[in-house]
Ligand SMILES: O=C(O)C1=C[C@@H](OP(=O)(O)O)[C@@H](O)[C@H](O)C1
């Protein structure tokens with residue numbers, strides 16, 4: 188099944204630029220993946236049309252848009268021939284048919300859409316990339332069965348699977364273990380208003396990671412008129428109700444901003460990301476405190492977020508349980524630091540796009556950093572770094588980590604840079620503009 192992947196460059200390897208001089212750059216980042224895909228799902232379940240302004244257009248969001256079209260939604264550009272980044276106009280999903288859904292490697296597609304498919308009249312099949320077939324799905328599929336859905340996964344608890352929808356879902360109460368992904372809870376909550384009895388979710392097990400993403404789910408639901416109770420620990424309740432059509436603007440993606448802000452720390456100089464929100468539920472907002480702790484001067488103003496650095500990078504001891512998306516970039520910075528670092532609280536990222544703890548330990552280690560995998564993270568001590576091929580395991584954030592490391596490692600070559608199109612197709616071009624303006628692309 189072809190996946191939309193419009194910006195996958197035809198280059199196999201990327202010789203990343205080193206930071207030859209201090210930077211001075213404004214970097215406008217496209218919209219948040221997590222917000223764009225939540226808005227698309229809610230708009231597809233809404234009682235009228237929606238407008239999503241400044242949506243992210245990347246592989247994950249194009250897959251979401253296409254999947255919702257398969258379920259009878261309209262997702263159209265607001266201008267026929269137009270502006271660089273037209274808005275998306277979404278008309279609600281008719282849910283009157285079966286569908287075939289390509290999840291690619293997108294956690295948000297493979298987790299958020301089965302609860303929507305359960306509302307469709309027909310058989311909905313789900314599959315994705317080879318690496319998607321090992322990402323955990325069992326708890327959300329089991330929960331859907333408890334809530335009244337007919338799900339067939341041949342006992343695998345992973346892709347591929349089918350959901351046989353009947354046009355409605357009873358809903359009710361369910362207990363699950365969401366310690367391997369917050370997306371299980373978000374998924375059930377997003378579709379919950381459309382279930383006959385709504386949904387009550389109780390989590391048992393180790394703490395749920397990525398707490399800000401749950402706040403994002405609750406906030407976007409409330410903004411769409413849903414009634415959500417998240418007042419008790421590990422329990423969420425969404426009442427049955429209509430979902431209102433949306434008119435929303437997507438914030439810049441703060442996790443994708445992290446590698447660019449890191450350039451100011453490593454190269455010295457200044458990087459500003461305009462439009463940084465004063466209030467946000469994005470987990471990537473944590474990069475402000477992290478860069479501050481590693482030695483940067485960080486200022487949030489009306490203009491945006493500005494990071495200034497001297498080229499000196501300090502080690503850090505940090506728990507990234509709430510912001511685990513940042514691990515690859517923080518790990519790369521730690522490998523460039525002048526003292527050891529510890530990253531904790533991220534055991535679950537073994538189930539992200541790849542086993543990120545193994546991938547980072549292998550790749551940073553092969554370049555010369557002293558890296559140890561712990562039960563829930565990494566210990567990283569600086570070493571003498573040498574350039575080599577940095578493998579990326581089809582993981583967009585491994586491309587970003589390789590680029591950050593390459594700022595100080597001549598000869599570093601990042602494998603398969605096009606995989607970054609999962610969330611930021613423009614990454615390589617933007618990187619050259621910031622690190623090596625006027626240098627031209629190799
Ligand atoms: O709901 C979301 O949009 C996301 C939740 C998090 O997933 P996990 O809880 O699986 O880490 C995050 O890492 C992912 O990139 C996006």
Ligand SMILES: C=C(OP(=O)(O)O)C(=O)O
Nearest residue numbers: 292293294295512539540
């Ligand atoms: C974990 C990530 O993505 P996904 O939404 O596929 O889980 C990520 O973007 O770092």
